[in-house]
Amino acid sequence: xxxxxxxxxxxxxxxxxxxxxxxxxxxxxxxxxxxxxxxxxxxxxxxxxxxxxxxxxxxxxxxxxxxxxxxxxxxxxxxxxxxxxxxxxxxxxxxxxxxxxxxxxxxxxxxxxxxxxxxxxxxxxxxxxxxxxxxxxxxxxxxxxxxxxxxxxxxxx
Amino acid sequence: xxxxxxxxxxxxxxxxxxxxxxxxxxxxxxxxxxxxxxxxxxxxxxxxxxxxxxxxxxxxxxxxxxxxxxxxxxxxxxxxxxxxxxxxxxxxxxxxxxxxxxxxxxxxxxxxxxxxxxxxxxxxxxxxxxxxxxxxxxxxxxxxxxxxxxxxxxxxxxxxxxxxxxxxxxxxxxxxxxxxxxxxxxxxxxxxxxxxxxxxxxxxxxxxxxxxxxxxxxxxxxxxxxxxxxxxxxxxxxxxxxxxxxxxxxxxxxxxxxxxxxxxxxxxxxxxxxxxxxxxxxxxxxxxxxxxxxxxxxxxxxxxxxxxxxxxxxxxxxxxxxxxxxxxxxxxxxxxxxxxxxxxxxxxxxxxxxxxxxxxxxxxxxxxxxxxxxxxxxxxxxxxxxxxxxxxxxxxxxxxxxxxxxxxxxxxxxxxxxxxxxxxxxxxxxxxxxxxxxxxxxxxxxxxxxxxxxxxxxxxxxxxxxxxxxxxxxxxxxxxxxxxxxxxxxxxxxxxxxxxxxxxxxxxxxxxxxxxxxxxxxxxxxxxxxxxxxxxxxxxxxx
Numbered sequence: 162x163x164x165x166x167x168x169x170x171x172x173x174x175x176x177x178x179x180x181x182x183x184x185x186x187x188x189x190x191x192x193x194x195x196x197x198x199x200x201x202x203x204x205x206x207x208x209x210x211x212x213x214x215x216x217x218x219x220x221x222x223x224x225x226x227x228x229x230x231x232x233x234x235x236x237x238x239x240x241x242x243x244x245x246x247x248x249x250x251x252x253x254x255x256x257x258x259x260x261x262x263x264x265x266x267x268x269x270x271x272x273x274x275x276x277x278x279x280x281x282x283x284x285x286x287x288x289x290x291x292x293x294x295x296x297x298x299x300x301x302x303x304x305x306x307x308x309x310x311x312x313x314x315x316x317x318x
Numbered sequence: 319x320x321x322x323x324x325x326x327x328x329x330x331x332x333x334x335x336x337x338x339x340x341x342x343x344x345x346x347x348x349x350x351x352x353x354x355x356x357x358x359x360x361x362x363x364x365x366x367x368x369x370x371x372x373x374x375x376x377x378x379x380x381x382x383x384x385x386x387x388x389x390x391x392x393x394x395x396x397x398x399x400x401x402x403x404x405x406x407x408x409x410x411x412x413x414x415x416x417x418x419x420x421x422x423x424x425x426x427x428x429x430x431x432x433x434x435x436x437x438x439x440x441x442x443x444x445x446x447x448x449x450x451x452x453x454x455x456x457x458x459x460x461x462x463x464x465x466x467x468x469x470x471x472x473x474x475x476x477x478x479x480x481x482x483x484x485x486x487x488x489x490x491x492x493x494x495x496x497x498x499x500x501x502x503x504x505x506x507x508x509x510x511x512x513x514x515x516x517x518x519x520x521x522x523x524x525x526x527x528x529x530x531x532x533x534x535x536x537x538x539x540x541x542x543x544x545x546x547x548x549x550x551x552x553x554x555x556x557x558x559x560x561x562x563x564x565x566x567x568x569x570x571x572x573x574x575x576x577x578x579x580x581x582x583x584x585x586x587x588x589x590x591x592x593x594x595x596x597x598x599x600x601x602x603x604x605x606x607x608x609x610x611x612x613x614x615x616x617x618x619x620x621x622x623x624x625x626x627x628x629x630x631x632x633x634x635x636x637x638x639x640x641x642x643x644x645x646x647x648x649x650x651x652x653x654x655x656x657x658x659x660x661x662x663x664x665x666x667x668x669x670x671x672x673x674x675x676x677x678x679x680x681x682x683x684x685x686x687x688x689x690x691x692x693x694x695x696x697x698x699x700x701x702x703x704x705x706x707x708x709x710x711x712x713x714x715x716x717x718x719x720x721x722x723x724x725x726x727x728x729x730x731x732x733x734x735x736x737x738x739x740x741x742x743x744x745x746x747x748x749x750x751x752x753x754x755x756x757x758x759x760x761x762x763x764x765x766x767x768x769x770x771x772x773x774x775x776x777x778x779x780x781x782x783x784x785x786x787x788x789x790x791x792x793x794x795x796x797x798x799x800x801x802x803x804x805x806x807x808x809x810x811x812x813x814x815x816x817x818x819x820x821x822x823x824x825x826x827x828x829x830x831x832x833x834x835x836x837x838x839x840x841x842x843x844x845x846x847x848x849x850x851x852x853x854x855x856x857x858x859x860x861x
Contacts, residue, residue, distance in 0.1 A: 169750075173489060179513075195770055196770050198505065202510060205492045205499070209496070219485075261723065269712050307723060308723060
């Protein structure tokens with residue numbers, strides 16, 4: 162947990178430095194017509210960097226004080242978390258190619274079958290019905306088209 | 319009276335068949351969203367915002383606000399029957415609600431919760447009806463320095479009063495502002511923080527951030543903790559309602575206290591979650607049957623639930639009158655306002671009275687409708703939860719992806735959503751608060767232009783933020799609140815120092831210690847409030 166704390170603060174501090182760099186490029190000074198575009202981001206970046214430094218110092222000081230720290234992710238929980246994150250990421254990437262509805266159908270089906278171990282009948286009916294319902298609601302009733310992907314245009318949806 | 323005639327006009331707007339239908343749909347969807355863990359008021363509203371594009375703004379705001387009321391009611395169902403809060407603000411009710419349900423009094427626990435919610439809603443709505451217009455009239459005198467001061471006060475409240483780690487809250491707030499600054503600078507037209515990449519030019523949309531941070535992040539956490547839905551069966555009988563009515567007469571003081579705490583906590587940003595904990599703490603402290611708390615005492619349900627709903631409704635007061643939301647969900651609704659082409663702020667009352675009063679009237683209607691829906695259909699909604707999580711979860715993620723894409727029809731936003739989900743997961747585990755981050759993202763442009771305009775007015779002098787009569791007191795209060803963790807730590811040390819009998823009473827501390835030390839000590843300081851505020855949505859579940 163402490164390690165994760167330090168690493169996160171470092172990453173955020175890096176973001177702060179990036180912001181500072183761009184703020185300096187834009188200029189954070191004062192011109193006749195008011196503060197320059199980088200003024201506000203400069204303050205923000207500075208705040209983040211200073212804040213993260215404090216967090217890191219506090220975390221380092223905590224060393225030894227609390228020996229029995231909880232791990233950031235309990236080992237037992239790692240698999241289920243990955244099992245949720247990875248398929249969701251895959252669905253998003255698939256959407257680029259085959260469109261959201263097809264990707265969602267595949268995603269729903271795969272997840273329910275492989276993780277949930279449900280009967281094929283339930284899996285198939287849900288993974289087909291849910292995308293079709295959302296298609297009717299969004300594309301047809303509210304006229305909000307969903308991404309069709311590169312090859313998706315071959316299909317009606 | 320002016321307000322009453324306006325309210326009447328509002329009811330004429332809200333009672334048209336179309337708006338009534340929208341309100342009903344909002345409430346039912348809200349209860350559903352509230353019942354499902356991982357899908358809350360904030361991201362429920364965010365997912366629905368694209369749908370509101372085809373509606374007139376008044377109907378749109380009615381839909382979203384009624385979804386909020388429904389979610390406030392619905393969260394309790396999961397808490398009481400399954401001991402898993404459907405919403406962060408429903409954590410406090412698990413303490414007494416679940417034990418009561420286990421004793422076989424699930425119906426009574428549910429009806430107590432719903433009716434306490436309704437009482438809180440009535441209080442919050444009364445405040446919304448009568449106080450918001452006064453506040454808006456006052457705020458009409460605000461110029462850029464005052465607007466910026468109010469924002470400073472808002473974020474100070476988050477840093478000083480609601481957080482385990484004030485420094486991390488500050489970092490999260492700054493990050494929110496940074497995310498808001500990405501893209502084209504509205505004043506100079508320059509590209510900022512895009513580093514020459516095209517996807518960043520469009521900036522970050524707060525809706526995508528909400529769906530990621532509050533939706534996906536919450537789901538990842540839920541999965542990590544291995545949700546098992548083992549609920550208590552429930553049936554609501556008319557006699558339960560009558561029982562509760564009788565109990566409410568006994569505990570009217572608790573209800574009143576809960577509602578007051580809620581109104582105050584919702585009005586000053588903090589939202590429903592800390593309000594419910596505070597009210598629970600107060601109710602327990604004031605009760606003569608302290609040992610009964612935690613075993614299914616009805617006052618332990620009434621107090622936090624009234625507070626949660628009062629906070630939820632009164633979070634709309636600063637949202638509608640000042641343009642500064644009091645809770646994450648109110649922030650999403652405020653963001654919706656901007657998308658529908660309205661300018662949030664005190665002018666709304668003058669320019670769009672039908673919109674404002676339609677919203678206020680629909681708050682009355684929505685809350686009344688909500689209590690009827692949950693009283694009548696709670697067991698029905700509970701049945702949804704018996705559907706296994708591995709079926710619900712992918713469907714929720716799919717819904718999140720739709721919501722994220724539909725805001726701007728940008729594929730990039732779905733990727734952002736995923737990234738925000740992981741950020742949300744990490745931030746929740748490490749106590750970075752997400753509510754101020756979201757608020758900063760929504761208010762970013764407004765805050766920055768207010769600050770720049772003020773500085774132009776004063777030709778660069780920051781003293782403009784301390785000019786009387788309005789900005790000075792606001793910022794003075796903001797400073798006190800901001801340094802509250804340190805002030806309370808000092809007071810604590812003094813109290814401990816007073817152990818020696820002849821120690822002289824020291825005067826108020828003239829010099830504040832450097833702001834590096836607060837985090838570890840702040841929790842012990844102002845007892846309830848600090849530690850209570852620390853329970854942000856993430857770690858609530860563990861309670």
